[in-house]
Amino acid sequence: MAKKSKGYKDTKLEEKLKDRYFRTSESHPDFLEKVEEISKTIPHMCYQCGTCTGSCPSAPRSSYRIRYFVRRAVLGLEEEQLTDPDLWLCTTCYSCTDRCPRDIAPTDVIMACRNLAYQRGIVPVNFLKTVQAIYSSGHGVPNNDANRAARKRLGLTADPPTTHMYPEYIKGIQKILDHYKIKEQADKIVAEAEKK
């Protein structure tokens, strides 16, 4: 893969490198507004100091640069923002939010963009598996045997006092997810991804 891109044989990359100018036609004028409405934060106040990326535990290990996401939100680069797979690399640890000198919550910008991406069906499948896990068990990461053994060793009940202990409440969780059509949307995206 790496060799290929060096020779510029990767068609997708070639497409990307063809034009690297920012043109105002790429900008969706209401994207920033949508992001601000959902995130309740002020990315337009960003002065691009990079404290967010500098604080980020993902940044040294991946291509994820939170500063880019704040910048793209400000410029209204909706397509680029929502289709960037890096959007899903944030661990939502909130270090950037703690340290941002402009009192912006970059994490919440990411969360808002994830919301918008989800509405458009752009979500990595493994994230949707989480939705399905919550739907069936009430947990994003359901309990397993290793955990059960460890809990017992520590003098705890094998299952925590959640839906694991009270499975009758799973119905309620399913009702909420159904109400917002989250399961429906997740199933749809997973099905489409599997078709490909």
Added chain:
Amino acid sequence: MVDITSEKNPRIGVFVCHCGTNIAGSIDVKDVVEYAKTLPNVVHAEDYQYVCSTPGQKKIEDAIKEKNLTGTVVAACSPRLHEPTFRRATQEGGLNPYRFEMANIREQNSWVHMHEKEEATAKAKDAVRIAVAKASLLQDLKPKFVDVEPAALVVGAGVAGMQAALDLANAGIKTYLIEKNPTIGGRMSQLDKTFPTLDCSQCILTPKMVEVGRNENIELMTYSEVEEVDGFIGNFSVKIRKKARGVLTPDEAEAKGIVGGGCNGCGDCEAVCPVIKPNPFEMGMKPRKAIYIYHPQVVPLIYTVDFDSCIKCGLCQTACGEKKAIDLEMQDEFVDLKVGTVVLALGYDIFPVEKKTEWGYKQFDNVVTSLEFERLICASGPTGGHLIRPSDGATPKRIGFVLCAGSRDNTGIGKPYCSRFCCMYSLKHAHQIIEKIPGAVPYIFYMDIRSFGKMYEEFYYRIQDEGAKFIRGRVSNILEDPATKNLHVYAEDTLLGRPVDVELDMVVLAAAVQPSAETEKTRRLFGVSCSQDGWLLEAHPKLNPCGTTTAGVYVAGVCQGPKDIPDTVAQAEGAASAASIPIHLGKVELEPYFAQCIEEKCAGCGMCVNLCPYQALSLVEKDGRKVMQVTEAKCKGCGTCGAYCPGGAIWMQHFTTPQIIAQIDAFLVGGEQ
């Protein structure tokens, strides 16, 4: 006696200003003029491009003479800007200058309703109608004059206060210079070198300090604070607390009859003093005794006893011997001063940068502030000018400079403003380590380099050329390697778009600045306003940058907002010039807006006396009964007393009840009087 008769047949002239497109761009000026012509008492109305220009003013003068006007109205900008101009024009036309009324159709109308031309024009008509209603009832008023005490007070003897005091003194004015510390010189004396010329700071400051100490017109009062302030422009009474310094000056000793006594700065006392305290001048990095001087160049060269730490063992008194300079029972003294004008030069403090915990200041030994760095690199500092790491005394080779450490920070922990000189001194620091330490590399973590002054950008080029590494990114975190005490500095190089982890020997934080601890108390004593950040507020940032809203009180230096040495000195010269004007004139004119008491109506209830925010009113005996009396120089014409007075005995000049009622009527009934 108050003249309450108003003009029988008022003849008003109205002048509507275009102010270029400022007004004419969003108001139909011609329409407003036509409307003004229909108003009662208006005998003349015209518009002009710039009424404040010479031909514009001439139009006012001519109209007064030709149309025999009794009052003028100009609909233009803010009275703060041009009321004096139009008053003068009214006077030139032969009327009393207070026969003028202004309608602000720019700041309060065209600017705020830029895109609503029709509504703005209607509002302009309202404003003109209201102004005409008042102008019809205006009276001749005579300004009052008060004498000015021929002396000035300068509070704070840093470089701003020293410059202001020298300028005032050299203009022949008796000047009192008050300084809270035992020596003058302020922050500048703590600096090693100054950018961009790299002069030794002390070398250019010390001659000024000596000059201040020697000038015949300057009465220097160090280790003193302002305790109470009373009075008004021209006549301030100020009580000064001279803190007990425990040491007699030669003059004080002579007054006590000790021949040839008093402190000569020999230092015999310091040598024997057993108490050791950190020296705040050296940012706590060098010890000092309980009897001390900050540094060898102090002015005046007099020792001071720190009574908070002195154990009164008396060893210093024995060492002092025949000079008998030390008096460990000394008490604070109070001195009353009468001055005409005041310059405040209260200086600044460093923001407590440990509040931003991510940079590890006060947690890690090798993270220091820029002011500490100044002392560490200074030849007269605690290390004799050898820059060392605080952790192990080694010479650092890789040094990081963290700019905007607490500045440009909206989180509520730091300061939202730019501290303005940190970029430049950090460039200077980078130069100093390259110069002093072979092979040293400075890493400058910056967001923007603000090198805005004369020769500053060139200085930036020079430091770049010398090999400093500039990383555009704010430092997000600093961690210490516990074994080596080296520091890992994390940031994003925003130009590479890549996170960086730089291992450095030492980090210097360019901390934000904030008003000095005494600023709040002192500004309240003088009734000076401050901005949201606590910096003293100038009367107008462009038109009156050295004045304050309190007449006769001026500001200089960083207490008004962060500024570097050239700007500080320039403003100090401006403040001194402004403060010298009333003193040289010998008297100041007071606007005749003060309240008047109609004694026949006054019941002497005294309620107004307590309500007055300026202590301008008092009750006096007259013809066997008590009546209110106004100290006209103190009255600001706020109207609090007049609005309250149950008997209607208080008459506000230029804002009389009939005038205000006429304005309200004019607004409500829409021109049909």
